[in-house]
Amino acid sequence: xxxxxxxxxxxxxxxxxxxxxxxxxxxxxxxxxxxxxxxxxxxxxxxxxxxxxxxxxxxxxxxxxxxxxxxxxxxxxxxxxxxxxxxxxxxxxxxxxxxxxxxxxxxxxxxxxxxxxxxxxxxxxxxxxxxxxxxxxxxxxxxxxxxxxxxxxxxxxxxxxxxxxxxxxxxxxxxxxxxxxxxxxxxxxxxxxxxxxxxx
Numbered sequence: 024x025x026x027x028x029x030x031x032x033x034x035x036x037x038x039x040x041x042x043x044x045x046x047x048x049x050x051x052x053x054x055x056x057x058x059x060x061x062x063x064x065x066x067x068x069x070x071x072x073x074x075x076x077x078x079x080x081x082x083x084x085x086x087x088x089x090x091x092x093x094x095x096x097x098x099x100x101x102x103x104x105x106x107x108x109x110x111x112x113x114x115x116x117x118x119x120x121x122x123x124x125x126x127x128x129x130x131x132x133x134x135x136x137x138x139x140x141x142x143x144x145x146x147x148x149x150x151x152x153x154x155x156x157x158x159x160x161x162x163x164x165x166x167x168x169x170x171x172x173x174x175x176x177x178x179x180x181x182x183x184x185x186x187x188x189x190x191x192x193x194x195x196x197x198x199x200x201x202x203x204x205x206x207x208x209x210x211x212x213x214x215x216x217x218x219x220x221x222x223x
Contacts, residue, residue: 032097036145042076062131063120069137094152109141146162157198157202168187171183
């Protein structure tokens, strides 16, 4: 029963994950010519999916609750940030519709990457411990590595993706080392417990 309640509060994220995966599976069936024709139309479909996702997000109650063994929190603060992310996401997708023809880049997988970046942002905002926090940052970093090197035939794009990967691996190691030191000293990883430790 508790798992079903968690799934109910995670319904917007589940809906968005399945929508993005369905869009990716549809895009794999397209030929290169169809991708060049439908890349902009799929962008408008994507903006429509963002609108549906916002509607599903409004239908979920904004009560303060903790899910997944207090790893995921949902309240009015995280809800407002999710709506802000969706607004910026729809704006970014609309702006990049003309970029595909300007740079001669016709990668439909771009929408898949942007969608999972939005999901990782949702989990990052709602994370209540270091484990989910670190996994969300790593998912964002992997997506951004791919997006930096999206123009495969451009030397500068490949170079930026490689440099970003090296820098991200180094910073990820430092973050994980700091989290392990904190857990070694205090034995806790939940943000609520950390708040009570420092209040003492």
